[in-house]
Amino acid sequence: MSSATFVGMPAFPDAARGATADAQLRHNLRKATGTIRGKRGEVVEELDDWSELREAGRAVKDRTLRHLDRYLERLEESVTAAGGTVHWASDAEEARAIVTRLVRATGEREVVKVKSMATQEIELNNALEAEGITAYETDLAELIVQLGEDLPSHFLVPAIHRNRAEIGRIFRERMGEWGVPAPEGLGDDPRELAEAARRHLRQKFLEAKVAVSGANFAVADTGSLVVLESEGNGRMCLTLPETLISVVGIEKLVPSWSDLEVFMQLLPRSSTGERMNPYSTVWTGVTPGDGPQEFHLVLLDNGRTDTLADEVGRQALRCIRCSACLNICPVYERTGGHAYGSVYPGPIGAILTPQLQGVQGPVEKALPFASSLCGACYDVCPVAIDIPEVLVHLREKVVDGKRPGPEKAAMAAAEWVLEGPKRLNAAQRTASALRGAVPRRLPGPGAAWTDTRDVPDIPERPFRDWWRERSRSGRNGRGGEERG
Ligand code: SF4
Numbered sequence: 001m002s003s004a005t006f007v008g009m010p011a012f013p014d015a016a017r018g019a020t021a022d023a024q025l026r027h028n029l030r031k032a033t034g035t036i037r038g039k040r041g042e043v044v045e046e047l048d049d050w051s052e053l054r055e056a057g058r059a060v061k062d063r064t065l066r067h068l069d070r071y072l073e074r075l076e077e078s079v080t081a082a083g084g085t086v087h088w089a090s091d092a093e094e095a096r097a098i099v100t101r102l103v104r105a106t107g108e109r110e111v112v113k114v115k116s117m118a119t120q121e122i123e124l125n126n127a128l129e130a131e132g133i134t135a136y137e138t139d140l141a142e143l144i145v146q147l148g149e150d151l152p153s154h155f156l157v158p159a160i161h162r163n164r165a166e167i168g169r170i171f172r173e174r175m176g177e178w179g180v181p182a183p184e185g186l187g188d189d190p191r192e193l194a195e196a197a198r199r200h201l202r203q204k205f206l207e208a209k210v211a212v213s214g215a216n217f218a219v220a221d222t223g224s225l226v227v228l229e230s231e232g233n234g235r236m237c238l239t240l241p242e243t244l245i246s247v248v249g250i251e252k253l254v255p256s257w258s259d260l261e262v263f264m265q266l267l268p269r270s271s272t273g274e275r276m277n278p279y280s281t282v283w284t285g286v287t288p289g290d291g292p293q294e295f296h297l298v299l300l301d302n303g304r305t306d307t308l309a310d311e312v313g314r315q316a317l318r319c320i321r322c323s324a325c326l327n328i329c330p331v332y333e334r335t336g337g338h339a340y341g342s343v344y345p346g347p348i349g350a351i352l353t354p355q356l357q358g359v360q361g362p363v364e365k366a367l368p369f370a371s372s373l374c375g376a377c378y379d380v381c382p383v384a385i386d387i388p389e390v391l392v393h394l395r396e397k398v399v400d401g402k403r404p405g406p407e408k409a410a411m412a413a414a415e416w417v418l419e420g421p422k423r424l425n426a427a428q429r430t431a432s433a434l435r436g437a438v439p440r441r442l443p444g445p446g447a448a449w450t451d452t453r454d455v456p457d458i459p460e461r462p463f464r465d466w467w468r469e470r471s472r473s474g475r476n477g478r479g480g481e482e483r484g
Pocket of ligand 1 (some may be wrong): 270321324325326349381382383384385
């Protein structure tokens with residue numbers, strides 16, 4: 001079963017009702033998203049060529065997706081030539097089976113993980129646990145989520161819904177069960193909390209023989225993988241263990257290093273609001289005597305080629321998971337990420353998850369409606385994904401075939417009239433002639449529509465007739481020239 005949604009979560013309207021009633025959650029979200037939003041705004045303003053950079057990012061991603069088959073084959077060749085092994089996973093089940101088999105083959109019962117949305121998408125931790133293998137999350141926010149038996153709610157800050165008092169409590173109560181316990185009397189000072197996490201995680205890094213990662217980018221020309229993070233935990237995971245297994249969505253490809261350069265500028269500014277990323281780790285296959293001596297790359301489809309086949313929806317595959325659309329979204333700021341019931345929350349989750357999973361389930365059906373269509377997500381997106389356009393497109397898919405009979409008939413009639421200028425003219429004249437007979441409230445099922453909207457006034461004569469008359473009398477300033 002593919003699993004880009006959280007099992008058992010209610011659909012957005014129900015989940016959002018509960019979330020918006022939680023004043024503490026709203027406070028945490030407002031504070032966190034407001035801070036990141038402000039930082040992003042400042043560093044983006046600094047660049048005169050931001051819009052050109054954004055356009056370059058869009059173009060590189062579109063070109064890559066257009067020739068994805070070719071670039072994927074090139075990536076496989078490059079990784080293999082550099083001493084790595086490439087595995088192809090068509091869905092989540094296959095990916096889980098590959099990773100589990102690879103870990104079992106090492107004889108290890110523990111793995112360290114660097115934050116990876118792809119492994120959350122395939123529910124890897126549960127699959128490993130079922131085989132008696134424990135996965136330790138090493139990103140600070142992911143650690144908080146794991147110790148709190150919680151779910152992530154943001155790409156960049158998965159524990160954004162928690163404040164430091166809650167984090168202190170989780171560390172005090174749960175750290176000891178997973179390894180080095182929290183120090184006696186741990187409070188909620190951010191430095192103390194970070195130090196407790198550092199001591200706890202260091203033991204894991206030093207003991208681990210196997211690591212599982214994702215990747216922000218994969219460079220087809222050289223077979224290099226790139227992870228951008230802010231804490232240094234990724235660097236530890238990617239260099240200390242003997243075996244490294246990376247699970248990467250097939251859309252993470254860029255053709256060459258010069259293409260990568262564009263995203264190394266776009267991503268830090270859009271995500272953390274930094275000019276440069278603190279820890280950028282790049283590795284290419286294996287190097288004798290340096291870093292992991294066994295490297296496996298699991299390339300994950302899991303609905304991506306289906307998404308690619310959709311002319312409108314495929315732009316969602318450009319996403320570089322910067323989270324700018326989450327931080328700007330008025331809906332996300334009030335509900336948080338859990339309400340989406342999806343591994344990918346916020347505006348991008350609302351268009352990505354229904355495409356990866358299809359729009360059959362209640363969670364996926366509700367997601368395209370979890371938006372006010374204000375368009376702020378499009379404005380901030382560093383790769384110019386027109387999220388509102390895809391939302392509307394997916395809404396059409398959800399309602400297709402379920403539209404009530406009268407509405408369907410009305411839409412078909414409107415389409416027929418609007419398609420022919422002569423028909424439109426005749427319809428407008430008829431409407432003007434009958435304007436006195438048009439009711440202010442529609443009867444039957446249409447009443448719900450007119451309860452909250454006014455039926456517009458129909459003019460005495462259609463605009464075209466009025467314009468033509470003015471033209472003939474010379475009042476349009478072109479000596480009677482006909483227009484319109
Ligand atoms: S859709 Fe755009 S803004 Fe949102 S996470 Fe993806 S790249 Fe960032």
